[in-house]
Amino acid sequence: MGYRDAHAVDPTLRTAGRHGPQVVLALACAAQFMVVLDISVVNVALPSIQRSLGFDETSQQWVVNAYALTFAGLLLLGGRLADLYGRRRVFLTGLALFSGASLAGGLADTAGLLIAARAVQGLGAAILAPATLTVLTSTFPEGTRRTRALALWTAVGVAGGTAGNLLGGVLTEYLSWRSILLINVPIGAVAIVLALRFITGHDRPTARPRLDMAGAVLATLGLTALTYGIAQSHAEGWGAPVTVVSMLAGVAALAGFVVVEARFAPVPVIPPRLFRARAISLGNVVMLLAGACLNPMWFFLTLSMQNVLHYSPLQTGLGFLPHTVVTILVAARVTPWLMRCVDSRTLIAIGALLAAAGFVWQSQLTPDSGYLFGILGPAIVFSIGGGLLNTPITTTVTSGVHTSDAGAASGLMNTAKQVGGALGLAILVTVAGSHTATPEALATAYSRAFVVIAALMVVVASLACILPSQRDERRSPEPTR
Structure with missing residues (x-):
């Protein structure tokens, strides 16, 4: 096909x-x-x-x-x-x-x-x-x-x-x-x-539709076990038996899933032909890494505002409003316009580098920081970056896909984002690793997490440079009514 x-x-x-x-x-x-x-x-x-x-x-x-x-x-x-x-x-x-x-x-x-x-x-x-x-x-x-x-x-x-x-x-x-x-x-x-x-x-x-039951069961078991193992690493540690067994079982089930899809499934859950397109295979790696950065950052921002700056839950929620507004404006208004004249991979790279700069700034937070320079300033920078890269990644991993495989491509993209977020959070919690309750020690711990997030965003920018070139130049016809 x-x-x-x-x-x-x-x-x-x-x-x-x-x-x-x-x-x-x-x-x-x-x-x-x-x-x-x-x-x-x-x-x-x-x-x-x-x-x-x-x-x-x-x-x-x-x-x-x-x-x-x-x-x-x-x-x-x-x-x-x-x-x-x-x-x-x-x-x-x-x-x-x-x-x-x-x-x-x-x-x-x-x-x-x-x-x-x-x-x-x-x-x-x-x-x-x-x-x-x-x-x-x-x-x-x-x-x-x-x-x-x-x-x-x-x-x-x-x-x-x-x-x-x-x-x-x-x-x-x-x-x-x-x-x-x-x-x-x-x-x-x-x-x-x-x-x-x-x-x-x-x-x-x-x-008559034929669901690949073996592949469906292996994919579900593998992703569930892997996600459970990652979640358990927060409380039990990476070396705990429940973490190790769950993650090994998840990896084994996913390896079996790959074999079934490639060799035995008449109608695969994820058709192997999708991965022949560099936009999909490499694009989902970029999506996974971006998810490992952008999803966990809300967790550490919440802790930073409440445990370091001593904001109440309502103040913390209100403190997130600039992040939301800037990201929505950039993603919904600015990025589609830029994609008409700038290559998608360029926008992803620029967005990732801007986000990295914002996270480095965010890592400088201390208990004495005010909202203006401790939260709002970094928020504007990395929210602009996130708004620039999210839409181009989504269009990249869904481009060139036949309509008969659109659902599989969508499921793959969502899975990459969710697994990336879970894995990123587990790793970053380990990196932060502070059990001291003083605001100073917690600020230092969260700073380490934001520095790692910034480094991962630089990796995202590097990988974006080898994605296929795409530019939203042509005028699309009206959708079928």
């Missing part, structure tokens, strides 16, 4: 009405916002959840981990489902699962029920996240219109990540911890109604 018609809109996917493409874009962005938001929104509410449902100190982490493990473990499979069973059907299924699990979690009266609901939420997210990207790349052909759509999708994802702690704190303080889950229900219901109206047509394959 070739890639020469990869820029064309999938003829099986239609959008109803004159404003159909815009509504589809809004739906994809809203779904992506919910998925990313629910990774972090429960963090601030954990003490309230613990008191309400009687969690002990050990089990309350599973309110977070149940979502994270199923989400990361099932992303590859979730992406391929859209190719095999139709983007519209899978998008709606993911929305229904996510919204229904949010309702169950918000009404849960036992710890076990809440954990189970969070696991099903993660399943819905793993189906929904790659489907949002697949629907966009199938609705908007390669070129300026797709770039603008992906830029907005990327910016909304960033907003969801940064808004989690602030929204969770506000909802928990003024309503209840249950509201952080129940808020997804009306949003999901409206999105389902709009998707039924505006994503029309029959996009199911003409041939």
